[in-house]
Amino acid sequence: MTTTLEHTATTTGLLRGEWVKARSLRSTWYVLGGSLVGMVLLGLLFTSTADTGGPSGSGGGPPGVDFAQPLTLALAGYNLAQLAMGVLGVLLVTGEYTSGTIRSTFAAAPRRWPVVAAKAAVLGALVLVVAAAGALAAYAVGSAVVDGMPGLAEDGVLRVVLGTALYLTAITLLGSALGWLLRSTAGAVATLFGLVFLLPVLGGLLPGDWGPDVVRWLPSSAGGSLLRLTTTADQFAPWTGFAVLLGYVAVGLAAAVWRLRTRDA
Template identity: 40%
Template structure:
């Protein structure tokens, strides 16, 4: 006996909507299991037109910015004073593309949720899978499956392009086998995956694409850029503990005593994303669609 009262295999009623999501296989208690939710969310994220643009744009921006940054910094190295030469960080210079990559992946994370709210297809999603935590968890896993490889490809290609540019300019450069290189490349990829999850969490809390974009730009770009202009201790705190600023230390080689070390800084970013994501799960579970 089916819930609609229609015999299995019979045609849909004439008034049925064709755009309603197909029913997912039932689990032991009549609801879709996590693997079914994950399969559905993976199809959604993978087939979004913006996903392809974001992945390609992230790779191009990360590699291109690393090459340009390496070339310009390499040309300027010979004219730097001794104190600036001692702080010259070829590792961070080649991975500077993460600044833009974090924004593109965070925006993708936000769109995973806000696009459904904007088109109102979220109603069909929650009708097919009433377990809301399962839906959001599936979105997070599907998003990570795209963001993490994209982040790794971006940091690896940026490292290669940036170091090649520095070497061509006759400036100090770093090899993949040197200390800190693998940590920066892998840690940078993890950081970019966290940025995508942050976007997912913010999009879930806000639900508006425009407001989500504004919030992410402010948090990831504007606050770190204008933090040094803040008064005294507030500027120091922002540079040291603001999550994107602290997390960005994972791609550096030079140790600034005023800033956190790479992994402690990464932990600050991870903790922030965990808190915001937990809040998103709580709100998503209780709020009406």
């Protein structure tokens, strides 16, 4: 008898299954809704206080926000959104492990990689749409509030706005890869935050002659180049940087598949 490895668990079926799983949890909509509102409100906060040098009145605010550039001010909410969306990426995976539904999932679709791919595709599409809406809304609100906002047709502006959505999608997928690898919500969230927030800060403590060379390779610094109108010498060019971030995502997901194949579910 020949063994067929062709399963009825089709691509559409897997995608639909993952879509049902994502949409049937309230947390998905809380996170996505919260990110959307947060992006717009923070954009509004920063742009409306731009004249006085930011919310604290002294040019303060989150690191990397250039108060001379209305576009980055309007989109500054991405800093918060990446936290929430990254956690969503983690949760949609680790939730299957903590609840035990992962076993039903793999019983229904025994091959591991299509499940990882389907989850990433559904999650990615969902976050991309919401993040793009958030970025465009934040840009629109910012344009209404502040003078001197560059138009979408100007060089690099559309790239920055839609790049914000691409960056957030990549961070979310990085979260899902960490979820597959670590299977624990706390572990994966801590690792993601460490990678995205902590390492760039620690990297700043490295000696000046080689520290920046390390920092620019970090996922958030490399991917962050896509969100800058102009990049400096110690940063990657926008699309190169984003490609580096996608490299991390690809390596993470590939490692996840390899782990799933070698480890008991």
